[in-house]
Amino acid sequence: MTAPLRFIMIGGFLGAGKTTTIGRLAATYQQQGHKVGIVVNDQASDLVDTQSLRRQGFEVGEVAGACFCCNFNELTDTVAALEEQNHPDIVLAEPVGSCTDLVATVIQPLLRLCGEQFSVSPYGVILKPSHGRRILTDSEQGFSPKAAYIFKKQLEEADFVMINRIDELEADERECLQQLLTRQVPETPVLSVSAKTGEGFDAVLKMLDQQGPFGQKILDLDYDLYAEGEAELGWLNSSLRVTGGAPFSLDGLLLGIVSRLKETLARENAETAHLKVIGLWEGFYGVANLISGESPPELSLAAGCKTTSADVILNARVASSPELLIELVEQAVEETCRSVGASAEFVRTQSFRPSRPLPTHRFDTALSEQ
Ligand SMILES: Nc1nc2c(ncn2[C@@H]2O[C@H](COP(=O)(O)OP(=O)(O)O)[C@@H](O)[C@H]2O)c(=O)[nH]1
Numbered sequence: 001m002t003a004p005l006r007f008i009m010i011g012g013f014l015g016a017g018k019t020t021t022i023g024r025l026a027a028t029y030q031q032q033g034h035k036v037g038i039v040v041n042d043q044a045s046d047l048v049d050t051q052s053l054r055r056q057g058f059e060v061g062e063v064a065g066a067c068f069c070c071n072f073n074e075l076t077d078t079v080a081a082l083e084e085q086n087h088p089d090i091v092l093a094e095p096v097g098s099c100t101d102l103v104a105t106v107i108q109p110l111l112r113l114c115g116e117q118f119s120v121s122p123y124g125v126i127l128k129p130s131h132g133r134r135i136l137t138d139s140e141q142g143f144s145p146k147a148a149y150i151f152k153k154q155l156e157e158a159d160f161v162m163i164n165r166i167d168e169l170e171a172d173e174r175e176c177l178q179q180l181l182t183r184q185v186p187e188t189p190v191l192s193v194s195a196k197t198g199e200g201f202d203a204v205l206k207m208l209d210q211q212g213p214f215g216q217k218i219l220d221l222d223y224d225l226y227a228e229g230e231a232e233l234g235w236l237n238s239s240l241r242v243t244g245g246a247p248f249s250l251d252g253l254l255l256g257i258v259s260r261l262k263e264t265l266a267r268e269n270a271e272t273a274h275l276k277v278i279g280l281w282e283g284f285y286g287v288a289n290l291i292s293g294e295s296p297p298e299l300s301l302a303a304g305c306k307t308t309s310a311d312v313i314l315n316a317r318v319a320s321s322p323e324l325l326i327e328l329v330e331q332a333v334e335e336t337c338r339s340v341g342a343s344a345e346f347v348r349t350q351s352f353r354p355s356r357p358l359p360t361h362r363f364d365t366a367l368s369e370q
């Protein structure tokens with residue numbers, strides 16, 4: 001009999017740092033001699049995360065079109081395809097950032113329906129400090145109560161929580177978040193990490209190595225509120241091709257698009273949950289992000305090249321109508337391209353509000369792993 005495949009899912013709200021964490025964990029496990037596969041997930045195709053992780057050299061499968069919970073069979077099929085191609089002994093999975101109830105709809109089904117095949121690690125959820133502070137102090141500024149409901153439910157079902165971005169936090173800010181979490185989820189271990197620098201990851205690896213009654217916290221969840229919270233977000237995935245008469249900086253283009261969008265979204269009072277854009281040209285790639293209306297746009301991975309053409313993928317999750325989002329994205333892309341002497345041709349754009357989650361399976365009682 002073959003050894004079970006280790007399944008590690010890392011959750012957390014949009015822009016919390018899931019992809020960065022998964023990239024770091026994957027690199028660490030590979031250095032330890034493991035073979036790693038990654039599965040990313042989105043409601044539509046053209047994912048920045050897939051391209052970014054593939055360019056970092058990882059084997060990435062994608063469940064695109066519905067979240068893991070609503071397309072459970074595609075999750076297991078995608079894992080099976082990775083197994084066939086690359087024989088991983090560890091699979092890291094990133095669910096959609098606006099999803100919750102993943103214990104009842106993903107972990108429990110894996111344990112109950114494919115128990116021999118998988119060993120499921122403790123479920124970790126990442127917290128973005130800027131959102132955490134606002135929601136857990138109930139100020140909820142710029143954050144709707146329904147989105148806050150999803151965020152809190154994500155924390156409630158976690159086996160452990162990671163406060164991310166500690167490279168940016170003062171000691172008293174870490175302490176304050178720790179206290180807010182102790183109040184919100186008193187029984188849950190909290191780790192402090194930086195997915196960017198790797199600080200705190202030894203404790204994450206140790207936590208993930210634990211075996212025991214994990215993935216058992218089944219939520220009491222109001223699916224109406226959850227669906228309404230998700231549907232407040234406008235979702236947009238676009239792929240486009242940019243061509244210039246003279247070489248332009250790829251990083252400048254990506255940052256320019258994100259910066260322009262930040263400005264116009266703020267003008268429309270549309271709260272950004274996460275904006276990300278990747279630019280690809282031959283062996284080069286760069287990624288720019290915006291994780292809230294208050295934070296600065298950031299170049300998370302620099303391409304460091306000049307080019308006359310690039311393929312660009314843009315993913316936006318913003319509290320606005322899909323129609324407005326399309327309009328603002330097209331405008332930001334066109335203006336930025338013009339400013340660097342280039343023009344953009346949109347290949348495909350999908351924009352919508354997420355539809356009501358209809359899980360393939362939902363177990364409302366827990367079955368322990370042993
Ligand atoms: N400063 C800092 N930035 C981070 C950290 N982790 C992630 N980020 C940045 O936060 C943004 C969103 O991260 P990402 O991993 O894409 O979040 P996801 O939406 O949860 O997958 C990116 O710009 C990352 O570079 C961290 O520990 N420190």
Ligand SMILES: [Mg+2]
Pocket residue numbers: 018019020049094
């Ligand atoms: Mg991600």
